[in-house]
Amino acid sequence: MKNNKKELSAYERAFEKQKEEYDLTPDELHNAWEFGFYPRSFLIYDFKKWGMEQFLTERDFQKLDFRERGLAPAIIDKRNLPLLLQKNAHYLPSLNIAIEKGRVQYIIEDGVYKEGDFDLEELLQRCLNKYAKLITKPIRLCGGEGIFIVANTLSEDTIKRIEKEDDAIINNVLVNEEYARKINPSSLNTIRVIFFKTKKGVLKPISMVHRFGSTADTCVDNTAAGGVVAGVDMETGELMPAWKLEKIRIDIEVHPKTGEKITGFMIPNWDNKKRAIDDLLQEINYLEYGGLDLAFTTEGLKIIEINRRPDLRGV
Template sequence: MLRNLRRKIYKKIRFKSWYRKAYYYHRKEHEMDEIIAKYKTPEEMQDKKYMRKLRRDMIRSLFKYGSYYSEYFLFGYEGKDAEYRNSFITEGIRLSYYPRMNQRKNTDLLENKYRTYKKFQDMYKREIIRVKKNEEPTEENLKKLEEFAERHKTYVVKPVYAAFGNSVRTETLSMYESVEEAHKRYRKYGAVIEELIEQGEEMARIHAGSVNTLRIPTAIIKDENGDPKIQLFHPSLRMGRGDSFVDNFSAGGVSALIDPETGVIYTDGADKKGHSFECHPDSGIRFKGFQIPQWDEAVAMVKEAAMMIPDNHYCGWDLAYSAQHGWCMVEANCTAQMGAMQMVTKEGRKAELEALIAQM
């Protein structure tokens, strides 16, 4: 009963900026110096006067602008004026935009990875099954999992609700002593189990170890006649590094921005540690000038998907390039992060987003 009450309260306040700021401050209270150390030299860390001033400014920026501590460095806040700092859509304020753009029923739909799959099944172009939380290990349920694993020896396991690439992994049924043991693991929290995407050669060139994805945000606005029109909002390519299967920017990946008209990357790459790259650190492929294959098909897919939920005015669509099927949907993000589109070029997008909202 208490858990259900907490869940109800959380759903009501999760989009409130005051909650996001206060919760982050409380959660990271004892981690501030650890975060600073990722961006500052040991010599700077030893300067007590400088560190006191820096901590105060970071906390002030959190409560005034909503910038989480890593964003303070990634957006280049140090030494910048209020106008510059206020131009960014920070993590502390980001969620407050979504109730202004999207209806709650669609948020519930798109945050559940299996419900999203059922809605856009034709665009996924691969097989996906679900093991429900606390699902009974019936003969039918065990057979479904076993037959899926026979068709797809290696598969992807995702939590039903997850973000930032958390807990996404590849598995095989042979990792478990029995299908019953695997089912027991998956039903503990619930899982979406997906056929592995075999990445097309054109996208594997940039990093073969991860399935590199497009993040294409769409905004449904009104044209001069009042009819719906879809505008892309700073699409990007996200790539993994090293032996990481996950390409997610929040999980150590690299991101670069794509020209929405041509599908050509026009920036260097950047990661969440503040590093910038002219070329991918593993493959050596140069970012600027890289042409995304079949860009028009990718854009057509996200525009079609966006119109399938027309009262959901903003969504971030993740697409992967399959060797067999071309572009296919990976997932939809109704509360998509906006950090990468600002960190790569150190440009705030708040005014642009407000202008779009005014046209919704």
């Protein structure tokens, strides 16, 4: 019971925070609390059409015991992903620099592992000369928070910022293939794949959404940073009605900055892309459930991140 009380307390804190972030009616807030949903869920799901009983609540989700085994807990730390995928380095960005306590922990570049007493400034300058742009992702933050790009020149302030972040992963900046870059060129636009392991030991996708950044001043596509989300029809590759969250849910058909069509857009060569996703999933079949963030880039299909316990709202 003590653990359940602690989990419910976390739910209550999140509920109070979201209550201020989104505009819901008093009745909607009451129903969200009564059933155990976050206020945000009222903006994402059509409860009027389907009924609240059809959905797993956040309060109940926190009580689930996933019985994590093997390597599953290791993916909490983004720095472990390049280590786990070293034998499948073609799924990774070319450059992976792990930062621990402001110092270089290891480097994996083009699948080759290196460690040693690296000078951070010299290393980053060499990598900038080679890749032109680098992206730094703090380990302790989520939802796209704290991520920033280093481009062309390296300043003293940038070095201090990376050292201050303490723990981070640094990659070369990836570029989407044409269809996603045309819809939004300001960020890497990713697909979130929710997957689970079948009784036959095969990882199977159960849900996909495509995310797009929506502002010129951000390099991420998370909804918390103003990103646009569209469900993906997994059979056809068609993008379903798109939306973004502000104080309310805003349904959209075209990208708010570029004007490119999102709702109803057909992802090109979807059959090949779907097979590529299925092949990738079998390379991480030591997991039993998770959320895979991936991107189709000019360098091929890349894994950006694996989320250990995503909920279906975690986009």
